[in-house]
Amino acid sequence: MKIQLGILLIFFAAIGFAQFGPQTPFSDRFGQNSMNLPPEFYSLEWNGGMQLKAKPTDLSIEIDSMGAQEINVLVDLKDRPVLYTSDISTPVCADGDCRLMDIRLYWTLLGEYAGFDRYPNSPLTKHDHDEFLSADYRKLHQLLMDDNSILKRRKIDELVKKPEQPEMEGVDAVAGATIKEVKESVVGGALYSCYTAWHLVHGPIKDAIQKRTLSLVDNDMVLRMLGSNNTDYQMFALKRMTEEQYAANYLRIAQIFEDGVPLIRTFIVKNLPDRFWNSERLQIPFWDNFSEVDINSRSLLLDNLKNSPVSVLENLSQELSVMTKNQLNLYLMHLAELKQIKPSILTNIEIFANSPSETYAYLATDFLKDYKL
């Protein structure tokens, strides 16, 4: 079937036919127009028991030689959108050899890549017609998850040239790293398939989906996104929440602060409403994660020392080991400005100052010397 299709494709290309007929629909478990299992390769969390149903949208992807391919929205039982999907059939051509690539793609509500399913009777193939192995599918999934892939800014012919030749405009450095980086990120022997898939996933459809979502967004959707483990969803929600919503959901936000990537943590600390820093109850859950979070997030927390309760200062005095030099200086400088320092804090600083394994013990020693003057 695969060879026949390839021959057919080449034939049409040779005689100048630009369009094919409508794509063959997937004849797998999706034929029933609903799904209760996550896509085989999937980047989001899948809530157990979730059942999704496909509904048509007015969105589509234009594919060379194949025309428009429709985008469906997958909705849950409450008719709330969860994912977008499309059954894609696209030609992949290399050195005049064209084949069809069949793949079902999924996007998040924000138009980001969410995953893919392979077509049971039409495995992906490499340039030499060998079928993808399991590891190849996983690598393709990794590649598609990288929204800033090296494939993004390059034309396909730039990816197969020797690195020394082109002077890529605008890149700090290209030569030497390019080919290696391409090799590292794409499936061996399947550069053209990877390139085609990446540009389909991250093409104009991304903005179109996001635009559609923005037209549907409501409080429920924002809170669902806040509850997600997906960084883009979390950021989308945090940017749209009111001060009241921040306060009402402070425990969930603190949870994201604990579990999230540094980018989302730094956003949270920088954008918590003032009322958080005026309320012990609201700010404590964030300070509680001080020793667990990344250095950048710790620095941003320390920017709020002046509004922190004594209990925070006391807890921090037991976390001096995790502070960088400048963070420790900042903390000690803050203490130095206080009229009075709780004895237990001074004791902890003294213990730290006397510890031979502490790199910055000398800063604590200097502080204690000055404090006692």
Next chain:
Amino acid sequence: MKSILLILCFYLISLGLYGQDLLIEAESFDSPGGWVIDPQFVQQMGSPYLMAHGMGNPVKNATTVVNFPETSTYHIWVRTMNWVPGEWEAPGRFQLKVGDTDFEKVLGKRSGWGWEYVGATEISTKFEKVELIDLTGFNGRCDAIYFSAKNEEPPSSPKKLASWRMTIAQEPNAPKQHQAYDLVVVGGGIAGCAASIAAAEQGLKVALIHDRPMLGGNASAEIRVHTLGIYGHFERILKKLDTEHYPNGSAEAKLDQKKRDDNVKSYENIDLYLNWRAYDAVAENNTIQYVDARHTSSGERKRFEAPYFVDSTGDGWVGFWAGADFSYGRESVDTYGEEWEEWGELWSPNEEDNAVMGSSVLWGSKVMDTEQKFPEVPWAMPVAKAYEEVNGEWQWEFSRNDLNQIDDAEEIRDHMLRAIYGSFSNAKEHPENATRRLEWVSYLVGKRESRRLVGDHIFTFNDAKAGTKFPDAVVQETREVDVHYQTVLEDEKNPDFISEALFYKTPRYYIPYRSLYSKNIDNLFMAGRNFSTSHVGLGGPRVMRTTGQMGAAVGLAASLCKKYDVNPRQVYTGYLKEYLDLIESQKYIKIPKSKQ
């Protein structure tokens, strides 16, 4: 040696004050041997210092002869720092030898810059050889050696140390030597070189002050970043200075180095002060009167006076000292409306912060004929973790919000050294790398972003996006706006020393002359990454052909300032047409074949 004698002279004068005290600056040693002079962090730790940058192979001894005023028993201290304190042997260990005495004390073990006591010795001859003996090849550092008849440790705090140093050396408050020029350019990167050439070609007498032995800054053979961007109106000048498009870190940088140095030196009216580092600038009535500089090894000082100054230091030092307005960090997305929704916080944050693009330290290794050993580097592993690599390109970049790219540059450089040594050590575990050895590791920080001095116009992302054709457009560029971020922000599993670039394709864009002089210091130009721009605005024109254009543009503007006895702003308000004509005429000056 000269400075040691000088110190001794002062010593004789001040015998009553400091009986038998003697301070030997390490950077003034007669022969540094395999140690390198590092002047990058003078403003933070107080002095240039010697560093044993042997990439894991102990370097040759640094030696000097000290003329002791009296034979006596001396207590000896060395100012040093363990650059990776922790639960391992300090990486940069060294010892001291005075005359025939090998001191057992291993140095380079204290946290933070300060004095380590070496011991006491009887000096029985007037002239004694002093040697620094490197034990590791891993960046041991020595700032100074202090001999004293009294067993009293010198001060460690930076403020007290500076005044102690001046007292013991009996230094006058101001440099005795004054030199006058039409234009003083501080910083000999591509921008500073271009400014000097452009001004010199218009007949100005120029001083170019640069703290390294070679010109080019990030493009030099010491840092090895290739130049990018277009030439604009200044192809002839910039071709004297730029590089080929070799991979970053390539040894080919040496060829362009010679071209650049020879070209700048060929101008009779450029006085080139290599190995001189500016340390102060004083303004009166918003006008800079002079810049003071010190030789990085002899310690000699000079005062440079001129009606106009160019700050091409990269870090905006001249402006900073003189009180120029400046910015640092990322503006909030609303400050100038620099949003790129696709990249959100990574591009321009909701709330301003002090994050900036990071500094790179480039490096490389090569395959040898025989097996090559590399020492274990446990102190590097907390940074490198499992990362393995055999060379480092531009992605080797480090920025963190608790570290200022200026104030904490030494820690940033040291973090990168740990990343490099650790990653190479990991790579050496593989049999295929058995014959690899480190060929070159820069010890200079290649900065992308630090202070940005504020001009009459602040260049932003929107100026680039719109391709705004300013009436005073003097620099142009087609390069994408390219902003970097640390990949660890997106995934904590990533190493914290690797960055990613975000590229925004723009039409040809222009930088106005008003972004190239200070808003509040009347006679200060700026060229280079410290020009007047926002964080995102810097993303495109921070590369060196573009900054070279800035330099050439201010060099020409300085010539009009001199011609009409006006300040930089008045060139814009009163002589813009003549200025633009002068720039335009640059296109028609033929490039000699030898320079093409």
